């Protein structure tokens with residue numbers, strides 16, 4: 001299988017800016033670590049993935065589905081489900 005078939009493309013939206021990201025299965029332990037590796041967001045992921053702070057809440061929009069869903073980024077694996085999605089990070093921390 002060519003390497004690019006394993007690629008996962010997604011776009012992070014933060015403060016009105018779009019950040020296209022190319023990753024692959026298991027490059028990161030979670031969506032939270034991917035986001036933290038690419039963007040310095042004050043107050044994001046305060047409990048480092050322990051699931052107790054809620055500061056990693058993001059909105060996922062899939063271009064093939066009209067509904068948005070809210071997830072804790074630290075509880076979201078990087079897999080094909082995230083391909084071609086937009087991940088919106090609120091600029092309001094809790």
Ligand code: FES
Nearest residue numbers: 049051053054074
């Ligand atoms: S990093 Fe704290 S709940 Fe996800």
